[in-house]
Amino acid sequence: MKINTQYIKRGFELWRKVKDHTELMHILHDRLIFSCVFSITIFCAIILKMYFIIFETSNNVINNTTYNLINTKRADIVDRNGAVLASSIVTASCYVNPSAVLNAKKTSSILAKLEFLPSENIIYNKIKDPKKQFVWIKRHVTPEQQQKIMDLGLPGVAFIKDYKRVYPYDNLFSHILGFVDIDGNGISGLEMRFDNIMRKKPNKQIKLTLDLRIQSILHNELSNAIIKYKAIAANGIIMDYSGNIIAIVSLPDFNPNKPLQEYESKNFFNRNTLGVYEPGSVFKILNIAIALETKTADLNSKYDVTAPVKLGRFTINDFRGKNRILNFVESFIYSSNIASVKIFQQFGKDIQKHYMKLLGLLDKTELELPETGKSIFPKRWTDASATTISYGYGISVTPLQLLTAVTSIVNGGFRIHPTLLFNNTSHIPARIISENTSHLVHGLMRAVMLYGTGRTANIQSIGVIGKTGTSYKTVNGTYGKEGSRARITTFIGGFGRYMLVVMLDDPKPIDGTFGFATAAWNAVPTAKCIFERIIPILCTENDLANQQDTLLIKYIKK
Amino acid sequence: MRNPVVVPFVLLILLGIAVSRVKYEVSVLRKTLQSINMEIEKGNDQLRVLRAEWCHLTNPERLKILAAKYLPDMGPANPKNIITYDQLLHDSYPVKKRSNKLSQLVIGEKK
Numbered sequence: 057m058k059i060n061t062q063y064i065k066r067g068f069e070l071w072r073k074v075k076d077h078t079e080l081m082h083i084l085h086d087r088l089i090f091s092c093v094f095s096i097t098i099f100c101a102i103i104l105k106m107y108f109i110i111f112e113t114s115n116n117v118i119n120n121t122t123y124n125l126i127n128t129k130r131a132d133i134v135d136r137n138g139a140v141l142a143s144s145i146v147t148a149s150c151y152v153n154p155s156a157v158l159n160a161k162k163t164s165s166i167l168a169k170l171e172f173l174p175s176e177n178i179i180y181n182k183i184k185d186p187k188k189q190f191v192w193i194k195r196h197v198t199p200e201q202q203q204k205i206m207d208l209g210l211p212g213v214a215f216i217k218d219y220k221r222v223y224p225y226d227n228l229f230s231h232i233l234g235f236v237d238i239d240g241n242g243i244s245g246l247e248m249r250f251d252n253i254m255r256k257k258p259n260k261q262i263k264l265t266l267d268l269r270i271q272s273i274l275h276n277e278l279s280n281a282i283i284k285y286k287a288i289a290a291n292g293i294i295m296d297y298s299g300n301i302i303a304i305v306s307l308p309d310f311n312p313n314k315p316l317q318e319y320e321s322k323n324f325f326n327r328n329t330l331g332v333y334e335p336g337s338v339f340k341i342l343n344i345a346i347a348l349e350t351k352t353a354d355l356n357s358k359y360d361v362t363a364p365v366k367l368g369r370f371t372i373n374d375f376r377g378k379n380r381i382l383n384f385v386e387s388f389i390y391s392s393n394i395a396s397v398k399i400f401q402q403f404g405k406d407i408q409k410h411y412m413k414l415l416g417l418l419d420k421t422e423l424e425l426p427e428t429g430k431s432i433f434p435k436r437w438t439d440a441s442a443t444t445i446s447y448g449y450g451i452s453v454t455p456l457q458l459l460t461a462v463t464s465i466v467n468g469g470f471r472i473h474p475t476l477l478f479n480n481t482s483h484i485p486a487r488i489i490s491e492n493t494s495h496l497v498h499g500l501m502r503a504v505m506l507y508g509t510g511r512t513a514n515i516q517s518i519g520v521i522g523k524t525g526t527s528y529k530t531v532n533g534t535y536g537k538e539g540s541r542a543r544i545t546t547f548i549g550g551f552g553r554y555m556l557v558v559m560l561d562d563p564k565p566i567d568g569t570f571g572f573a574t575a576a577w578n579a580v581p582t583a584k585c586i587f588e589r590i591i592p593i594l595c596t597e598n599d600l601a602n603q604q605d606t607l608l609i610k611y612i613k614k
Numbered sequence: 615m616r617n618p619v620v621v622p623f624v625l626l627i628l629l630g631i632a633v634s635r636v637k638y639e640v641s642v643l644r645k646t647l648q649s650i651n652m653e654i655e656k657g658n659d660q661l662r663v664l665r666a667e668w669c670h671l672t673n674p675e676r677l678k679i680l681a682a683k684y685l686p687d688m689g690p691a692n693p694k695n696i697i698t699y700d701q702l703l704h705d706s707y708p709v710k711k712r713s714n715k716l717s718q719l720v721i722g723e724k725k
Contacts, residue, residue, distance in 0.1 A: 103630060106634065132662070132665075139669055139672075140665050140666055140669045141669075143662050143665065143666045144662065145659070145662055145663045145666055146659040146662075146663070222666055224666050224667075224669035224670040224673070225669065225673060259658065268674065269674060272674035272675065273674075276675070515693045517693055517694060517696060517697065518693055518696070587693070588692060588693055589690065591693040591696065592690065592691035592692065592693065592695065592696060595693070595696055597698060597699070
C-alpha cells in the first residue's frame, strides 16, 4: 500500500492549524471580553453623563430664575371697605458683581455721576475686591433710575427684582400699621405683630376694622386742633359698641414711606395705646356707674358741696363750684369733685377696685399692637388713693383703656375687648353692668351735652352724649406751679353705637376762650367738628330715634 | 436567543430612553408651569401697583381739594340735613315743602 504522504502532510498541517486556531480563539475570547467591558464602561459613563445633564440642567434652570428675585413680598393690609393701607410693590435693586467688573475705579466713578447713587469712594470700597461676587449698590430704584443705570452699559452691574412696602396714605395709619425694614421685616405696629402671617401668605389680605374716611376726618380735625389750640400733641379714637376700632390717630406721627431718621422719637410714640395719662373728670362716669350699679346712690341723692373735702394735707375742691347742695344728676353735669368723693365714700375702695379690674383698667391695654402700655395705679389701694381715683387722679390709664371702659358702661353694660381685626370673634362681650345702669349713665352723659360742659358739641338732631375732663400733667412727680401747669384735656362721648375719645396735650388759651384752656374750650369744640363730619357717614335711623333729651331735665336746677 | 443578557440590556436602554423622555416632558411642563406662575405673579404685581396708585389718587385729602375746586357748589352732608321719616311727614317741619316736591317728582303729579 502506497502511503500518500501528501494527505499526511495536509492532515498534519490541519492539525497544526486547529491547534493554532484554539490559541487564536483564546486570544480572541480575551479581547472580546476586554472590548465588552470597555464598551459597557463607556456606555455607563455616557448614561451617567446623560443623567447629570438632564437633572443638573433642570435644577440650574430653577436656581437661575429664583436667583433674580428677593422675596420680601408681604400680604396687603386693607381697611373695612377694602382700601389698601399697605402693599408690596415690585421694584428693582441694583447690585454689582465685582468679579465681573473690568475696572473698579472707572466703574465707580461712572456710577457716582448718577446723583441718586452713593459717592464714588463708597462705591469703590464696595466693588474693589474682585473676589466678591455680590454687593448692593442701591435698593429699590425707580424704573427711571433703573433705565439710567442700564444706559451706562457697565459690565458687572445688574438688577434684582425686589419688593418695596408702600403706604399709599402716608401718615394716616402710621402708628397702627407700623413699618418694615429694607428687607421687609416688620419692625413695629401690625407689620410686626403679623409679620409671620404676612410673609408666609403674601397673596392674602389682612382686613382691619378701620374706616379710611373716618380715620381721615379724625386725623384732619386733630391736626387742626393742634394748630388752633397750640397743643403739643393730640390723639383720638373712635370705636363702636362691640369694640371694633373705626379710627385711631395719635399726633405727632410719621410717614412710613420716608426715611425714619427724619423724625424724632416722639413721632413714633403711640399715645393711644402706649401713653398713660390721668383721666381727670371723665373718670366720674365710672364713679357714678358703680354708685348706680351698687345702688348706693340714685338720681335723687343729695350732696353738700359747699365745703371742700380734707384729705390729709390736701384739700379737694371744685373748679368753679356751685356752692350749694347738688343732686346726683347735677353733681355729674357740673363735674363736682366734692360730690364724687362723697359718692365714692358710699360704696368704698374695695368695690371701686373690683369694678376697675372688671373694666380692664388695671391690666395691660388689649389690642393687636405690640406697642401697648399698662395702667399705673397705687400698689396699695388705700382710702386716700381710692378717693382721688374717684374723680380721675392718682391713676393713669391709656386713652384706649379709658374708652373701652366707658364704652363697656354705655353700650348696655357689656365688657368689650377692643380690636383692629375685622370679624374678630375671639372675645364674646360679657355683661358687667345692668342695662338700667347703662341707660342711666347714657342719659346723664346726654345731660352733660345739654346743660353741662359739653354744650358746645351738642348736636340736637342726633342726641350726642359726652363728658369732659381736664387733668394736670405730672412732671417729675409733681403737677408744677399753679398758673404754669400743663394740662391734658379730654372729651369722651358718642352717638348711636359709636364712641369717641379726644385728648389734647397742653392746649393754650386762645382768642375767644377768655383765658381758659379746660376741655370745654378745646377738646369739646374739636369733638364737635369730628361729630359733624362723621355723623352723616355713620348715623343710622335708630340713632335719631334713641334720644333721651327730656328725661333728666326735672333734676336740673338752673 | 444567543445571549440572555441582550434582552434585559435592550429593555434597560428602552427604559432609560422612556425615563429620559418623561423627565424631559416633565421639565418642559415645569418650565411652562413656571412661566405661567410667573405671568400670574407679574399680573398680581401689576395689579398691586395699580391698586396702590388708585388709593394714592383717591386719598381723602386729595379728593377734598379736588371737590373744592371742581364742585364748589357742593359740600359734605351736615347732621342738620339728617332727619327721620317721621320728621319728614310732620307738618311743622320745614322739610315738608321739599318732601311735597319730592312726592310730586316721585308720583309724577303736576300742580
